Amino acid sequence: MGTEETEANPHIPRILVTGASGFIGGRLVEKLSSSRRYKIRCLTRRADTLKERFSGDDVEIAQGDAGNYYNLVDTLSGVDVAFYLIHSMEGSASGFAKFAGRDKLFAENFARAATECHVSRIIYLEELGTGRNEDLSHHMWSRRRVGNILAKSTAKLTVFRASSILGKGGHLFEMLRYLVEKLPLLLCPKWVLNKTQPISVDDVVTYLAESVASKETEGKIFDVGGPETLSFFEMIERYGRIKGKQTRVAVTPFRTPRLSAYWIDLVTPVKASIARPLIDALQHDATVRDNSIRQLIPIKLKSFEETVESIAGEPEGKAKTTQIHPDKTLLYSLFALEVLMIPYVATTAFLGLSNIPWILAVALWYLGVAFAIHFIDYGAKLGTLSAGIIGPLSITLWITSDIEQRRQLILITGATVLYNTLEIDLSILAAVLAAASVWALLKTKVTHTTTTELP
Numbered sequence: 269m270g271t272e273e274t275e276a277n278p279h280i281p282r283i284l285v286t287g288a289s290g291f292i293g294g295r296l297v298e299k300l301s302s303s304r305r306y307k308i309r310c311l312t313r314r315a316d317t318l319k320e321r322f323s324g325d326d327v328e329i330a331q332g333d334a335g336n337y338y339n340l341v342d343t344l345s346g347v348d349v350a351f352y353l354i355h356s357m358e359g360s361a362s363g364f365a366k367f368a369g370r371d372k373l374f375a376e377n378f379a380r381a382a383t384e385c386h387v388s389r390i391i392y393l394e395e396l397g398t399g400r401n402e403d404l405s406h407h408m409w410s411r412r413r414v415g416n417i418l419a420k421s422t423a424k425l426t427v428f429r430a431s432s433i434l435g436k437g438g439h440l441f442e443m444l445r446y447l448v449e450k451l452p453l454l455l456c457p458k459w460v461l462n463k464t465q466p467i468s469v470d471d472v473v474t475y476l477a478e479s480v481a482s483k484e485t486e487g488k489i490f491d492v493g494g495p496e497t498l499s500f501f502e503m504i505e506r507y508g509r510i511k512g513k514q515t516r517v518a519v520t521p522f523r524t525p526r527l528s529a530y531w532i533d534l535v536t537p538v539k540a541s542i543a544r545p546l547i548d549a550l551q552h553d554a555t556v557r558d559n560s561i562r563q564l565i566p567i568k569l570k571s572f573e574e575t576v577e578s579i580a581g582e583p584e585g586k587a588k589t590t591q592i593h594p595d596k597t598l599l600y601s602l603f604a605l606e607v608l609m610i611p612y613v614a615t616t617a618f619l620g621l622s623n624i625p626w627i628l629a630v631a632l633w634y635l636g637v638a639f640a641i642h643f644i645d646y647g648a649k650l651g652t653l654s655a656g657i658i659g660p661l662s663i664t665l666w667i668t669s670d671i672e673q674r675r676q677l678i679l680i681t682g683a684t685v686l687y688n689t690l691e692i693d694l695s696i697l698a699a700v701l702a703a704a705s706v707w708a709l710l711k712t713k714v715t716h717t718t719t720t721e722l723p
C-alpha cells in the first residue's frame with residue numbers, strides 16, 4: 269500500500285479473509301498463502317489464536333469485530349478482494365435467536381465499509397437453498413438477505429452457494445461421524461431423505477481461491493456441489509460402510525428440525541445452535557441447478573468416498589462443539605455403583621426375592637448406568653443428563669428400601685467382613701457413591717469450543 273506500481277514492483281493484490289479462524293476460512297488462508305500470489309489479511313476477534321496458526325510474512329492478522337463499523341474500515345483499507353465468511357450462529361440457545369439481527373448488522377457494516385474503502389470485489393459463501401424466499405427457513409432466508417445487502421456495496425459481488433460441505437472439523441461431518449460411529453440405532457426424521465450434493469471442503473476452497481483471478485466470476489451467483497446427489501440417509505449408510513459400522517436407521521414421518529437439533533446436541537458434541545442451520549438446509553432438496561462454475565473453474569471434484577478418505581488422512585480437527593468435561597469421579601462412581609450392585613442382585617435372586625418387575629427394573633438400571641458411562645465417555649450431553657437422573661434415583665432407592673432386608677442380604681454376600689469389621693453397610697456405601705455421582709455431576713464443566721483447529 270502506498271507504494272507506486274511499476275514493472276519491477278508489480279501490484280500484489282491484497283485479500284481480506286473474514287472468518288479466517290473458521291472451518292472454511294482457515295483452509296482458504298492456507299490455500300491463498302501457498303499460491304504466493306497475494307498478500308493476505310485475516311479478520312478475527314481473537315488475534316492471538318490466529319497469530320499462532322498463520323505466522324508467515326504474507327499473512328497479516330487484524331483484530332476486529334464485524335459489529336463495529338470502524339474496525340471494518342480499518343481492516344478493509346487497501347484491500348482489493350474481500351471474502352465474507354462470517355457466521356453469526358453462535359452463543360447460547362437464546363443468543364441463537366438473535367442471529368438474523370447480527371447477520372444483518374455485520375453485512376450492512378461490511379458493505380458500507382467496502383464501499384468507503386473502494387474494495388473492488390466481495391466473495392461470499394452462502395447456503396444452497398432451492399426455492400423462493402418464503403420457502404426458506406429463517407436461517408437460510410437470513411443468509412440470502414446477507415448476500416442482498418453485500419450486493420449494495422460498490423464492490424462486485426460473487427456468491428457461491430453450497431449445501432453440505434464435508435471436511436474434518438466441519439459441523440456436518442462431525443454430526444455424521446458421531447451418529448454413525450457411536451450409535452448403533454438411529455431414529456431419524458423425514459428430512460434425512462432429502463437430496464443434497466455433498467462437496468469436499470477442499471473443492472469449495474479451490475473454487476473460492478480460484479475465483480479471485482477469474483474475472484468471469486465477477487458479479488455472478490454460482491451453485492457448487494459434489495459429483496453425486498445423496499441424502500443424509502445415504503451418507504449415513506455409505507459412511508457406515510466405509511468405517512465397517514452397521515447403523516440401523518428408522519425414518520419417522522415427521523420433519524421436526526428444532527427437535528432434531530436438540531437431539532443432535534444431546535447425542536453428539538455438536539451444539540444445537542450449530543446443528544439447526546445444517547438441518548434447516550436439509551429441509552428441502554438442495555441440489556445444483558446451474559453448473560456453469562464447472563466450465564469457468566474446471567476441477568476434479570471428490571466423490572463422497574474420496575472425501576472421507578482424504579479426511580481420514582488429516583490431523584484431528586475441532587468442530588464448534590459443546591464439550592462435556594465430567595469430573596472423573598462421575599465415571600468412577602457410576603462404574604463402582606454397577607459393581608456394587610452385583611452381589612445385591614445375586615443374593616436377592618438367590619433368596620428368591622426376584623420377580624419380573626424387579627428383574628426388569630434392575631436390567632433397566634444397569635442399562636441406564638452403562639448408557640450414561642458410554643455417553644459421558646465421549647463427551648455428549650446425554651451422558652450427564654442420564655447420570656443426573658440415575659444418581660438421585662439410586663439414592664432414593666437405597667434410602668427407601670427395607671433396611672432389615674438389606675442387612676440380611678448383605679450378610680449373606682462376601683461383604684460380611686466389610687460389614688462386621690468396619691460396620692459399613694454396603695447400602696450406605698452405594699448411597700455414598702450415588703451421592704458422589706451427583707456431586708461430580710454438579711462439578712461437570714461444559715465448554716463451547718469456538719475455535720476450529722485444522723492443519
Ligand SMILES: NC(=O)c1ccc[n+]([C@@H]2O[C@H](COP(=O)([O-])OP(=O)(O)OC[C@H]3O[C@@H](n4cnc5c(N)ncnc54)[C@H](OP(=O)(O)O)[C@@H]3O)[C@@H](O)[C@H]2O)c1
Pocket residue numbers: 286287288289290291292293311312313314332333334335352353354355356393394395396411430431432433438439440588718720
Ligand atoms: N460450513 C458449511 O457447511 C457451510 C455451508 C454453506 C455456507 N457456509 C458459509 O460459509 C461461511 C463460513 O462457514 P464456516 O463453517 O467456516 O464457519 P465457522 O467455522 O463457524 O466460522 C465462523 C467465523 O465467523 C467469524 N465471526 C463470527 N462473528 C464475528 C464477528 N462479530 N466479527 C468478525 N468475525 C466473526 C469467526 O471469527 P472469530 O471467531 O475468529 O472472530 C469465525 O471464524 C459462513 O458464512 C457460512 O454461512 C458454510
